Amino acid sequence: MPDPIPSRAAAGAMGTTGGDRMPDAMISARGVRQVFRAGGREVVALDGIDLEIQEGEFVCLLGPSGCGKSTLLNAIAGFVPPSAGSLRAGGRPVTAPGPDRAMVFQEYALFPWMTVERNVAFGLELKGAPRAEIAREVDAWLHKLSLQDFRDRYPKDLSGGMRQRVAIARALAIDSPVLLMDEPFGALDALTRRNLQDELLRVWSELRKTVVFVTHGIEESIYLADRVVVMTYRPGTVKRIVPITLPRPRDPASAEFNELKKAVAGLVMEEQLRHQEAEAHGATAD
Amino acid sequence: MRARLVPLLRAVVIPAAVLLLWEGLSRAGRVSPQILPPPSQVLRRWVAYLLPTEPFDPASGESRLLWLVSGELPRDAFGSLQRVLVGFAIGAGLALPLGLLMGAKEWVHQLFDPLVQVLRPIPPIAYIPLSILWFGLGNPPAYFLISLGAFFPVLMNTIAGVRSVDAIYVRAARNLGAGEGVLFRRVILPAATPYILTGVRVGMGVAFIVVIVAEMIAVNSGLGYRILEAREFLWSDKIIAGMLTIGLAGLGIDLGMNALNRRLLRWHRGIEQGR
Numbered sequence: 326m327p328d329p330i331p332s333r334a335a336a337g338a339m340g341t342t343g344g345d346r347m348p349d350a351m352i353s354a355r356g357v358r359q360v361f362r363a364g365g366r367e368v369v370a371l372d373g374i375d376l377e378i379q380e381g382e383f384v385c386l387l388g389p390s391g392c393g394k395s396t397l398l399n400a401i402a403g404f405v406p407p408s409a410g411s412l413r414a415g416g417r418p419v420t421a422p423g424p425d426r427a428m429v430f431q432e433y434a435l436f437p438w439m440t441v442e443r444n445v446a447f448g449l450e451l452k453g454a455p456r457a458e459i460a461r462e463v464d465a466w467l468h469k470l471s472l473q474d475f476r477d478r479y480p481k482d483l484s485g486g487m488r489q490r491v492a493i494a495r496a497l498a499i500d501s502p503v504l505l506m507d508e509p510f511g512a513l514d515a516l517t518r519r520n521l522q523d524e525l526l527r528v529w530s531e532l533r534k535t536v537v538f539v540t541h542g543i544e545e546s547i548y549l550a551d552r553v554v555v556m557t558y559r560p561g562t563v564k565r566i567v568p569i570t571l572p573r574p575r576d577p578a579s580a581e582f583n584e585l586k587k588a589v590a591g592l593v594m595e596e597q598l599r600h601q602e603a604e605a606h607g608a609t610a611d
Numbered sequence: 612m613r614a615r616l617v618p619l620l621r622a623v624v625i626p627a628a629v630l631l632l633w634e635g636l637s638r639a640g641r642v643s644p645q646i647l648p649p650p651s652q653v654l655r656r657w658v659a660y661l662l663p664t665e666p667f668d669p670a671s672g673e674s675r676l677l678w679l680v681s682g683e684l685p686r687d688a689f690g691s692l693q694r695v696l697v698g699f700a701i702g703a704g705l706a707l708p709l710g711l712l713m714g715a716k717e718w719v720h721q722l723f724d725p726l727v728q729v730l731r732p733i734p735p736i737a738y739i740p741l742s743i744l745w746f747g748l749g750n751p752p753a754y755f756l757i758s759l760g761a762f763f764p765v766l767m768n769t770i771a772g773v774r775s776v777d778a779i780y781v782r783a784a785r786n787l788g789a790g791e792g793v794l795f796r797r798v799i800l801p802a803a804t805p806y807i808l809t810g811v812r813v814g815m816g817v818a819f820i821v822v823i824v825a826e827m828i829a830v831n832s833g834l835g836y837r838i839l840e841a842r843e844f845l846w847s848d849k850i851i852a853g854m855l856t857i858g859l860a861g862l863g864i865d866l867g868m869n870a871l872n873r874r875l876l877r878w879h880r881g882i883e884q885g886r
């Protein structure tokens with residue numbers, strides 16, 4: 326196996342921390358492990374995560390609450406470096422957060438001192454986009470998410486569902502190649518959720534984005550994803566990757582859809598049982 | 612109608628009773644007017660203190676508005692207010708950036724914290740002798756003392772404010788591409804504003820106390836100077852009139868602070884409940 330010297334030099338310049346070169350994949354995780362120390366005890370949130378996500382792919386991370394989905398997303402976003410293993414995004418090692426991986430936070434993380442409009446404009450302003458373009462983009466995203474009547478409101482005056490929509494608009498507005506979404510539709514009613522799922526699919530296919538979408542909704546994951554990554558509970562590992570080849574738009578009422586749903590539900594159920602057993606044995610404390 | 616009248620009556624009944632008792636005691640000759648002049652006399656003195664000393668002279672070309680505020684009281688009040696504002700601006704202007712840095716950077720905190728901890732418990736009043744030695748008499752020592760009084764409350768609250776900023780906002784901003792400078796100006800500073808405004812309010816209160824003391828000792832004008840001067844002449848009515856003016860000025864500053872709070876914290880949860 327040839328090991329060209331220039332690649333080592335380049336890797337050194339980028340401050341890489343070892344790991345193989347993984348060409349082509351938009352996001353790649355190799356042996357990612359995340360250990361938290363909580364109250365003197367160690368929690369292995371992630372262990373041995375190997376995952377490759379291709380450019381333009383829509384991947385859902387699925388698993389019971391507490392299995393490490395947010396932890397993995399935070400590591401990809403560059404907020405918390407993994408305890409071990411390597412992470413690459415867009416061909417470079419992940420060393421810091423950046424606008425090439427826009428994040429929709431589970432907690433929304435809207436800036437409470439900015440109005441809806443300012444929140445959505447913030448990322449565009451940081452990019453140094455011209456004023457007129459910012460105004461146009463903000464307008465467009467507010468409309469797409471039915472927020473145009475709330476543009477001058479502060480987050481404290483919005484419902485949970487509206488806050489979530491602002492968080493989505495803010496992330497989509499910066500037009501990053503990768504979208505990291507942490508249960509972005511969790512606080513929405515069923516109808517709004519379906520509308521936004523469709524809108525997201527439209528944006529994704531039109532703009533060729535790579536999406537990593539965290540959810541604990543089995544139907545949601547099958548409705549959206551090219552591949553569903555089912556995770557295990559404590560430590561969080563990849564249990565199974567289920568490819569979804571159904572043509573879009575998908576019909577959740579169809580027989581094929583329900584076949585898949587049953588299969589995935591079986592996998593998730595196994596983990597939920599493990600979770601409950603672990604809790605019954607007092608091995609966990611959230 | 613009745614629902615509004617009753618609280619209003621309740622609000623005035625005690626002050627009115629106190630004034631009546633005071634007036635009655637003075638009139639009955641129970642207390643010497645030198646010690647405690649009746650409120651009516653204080654009021655007359657206050658009006659005299661407030662009104663212009665010279666009659667209006669249209670020939671002088673002076674505006675009527677300027678003439679209206681040419682009395683002793685308005686000049687004293689403006690003088691004191693100007694000292695408070697300048698001193699406060701210096702003190703808070705230094706405390707804010709230092710507090711932001713000390714709150715955000717542990718190494719800056721380690722550098723400055725020992726000095727801050729040693730200097731902070733010294734009341735600004737204790738600096739009066741030194742300030743006169745350094746700056747002489749007049750405005751400069753007053754500015755120095757007031758800025759000292761405003762400095763520490765703003766500093767301590769700014770540090771606490773920065774430390775209380777939820778890490779999720781920093782994450783969100785970095786995710787959207789914010790560098791260090793933007794993070795400070797557009798995330799940490801606004802997120803810490805509720806704390807900083809608390810510091811501003813406390814600092815203003817201290818500055819107002821310090822200005823009165825400074826004027827009593829180091830300055831030849833202002834509200835603090837005036838009540839001390841009145842004592843030399845045993846004008847107790849003017850002393851009380853001056854004290855009432857100081858109280859009104861303090862109330863004015865407090866109302867200004869409330870307005871500033873409401874304006875800057877429109878976005879903040881619970882601001883509506885906060886009276």
Ligand SMILES: Nc1ncnc2c1ncn2[C@@H]1O[C@H](COP(=O)(O)OP(=O)(O)O)[C@@H](O)[C@H]1O
Nearest residue numbers: 361362363368370389390391392393394395396
């Ligand atoms: N900062 C942290 N400190 C300690 N434990 C953490 C921390 N973040 C997450 N964990 C733990 O790691 C596990 C995975 O958490 P998380 O990624 O939030 O799960 P999910 O998003 O799948 O619900 C949980 O057991 C959680 O308690």
Ligand SMILES: [Mg+2]
Nearest residue numbers: 394395431507
């Ligand atoms: Mg989560």
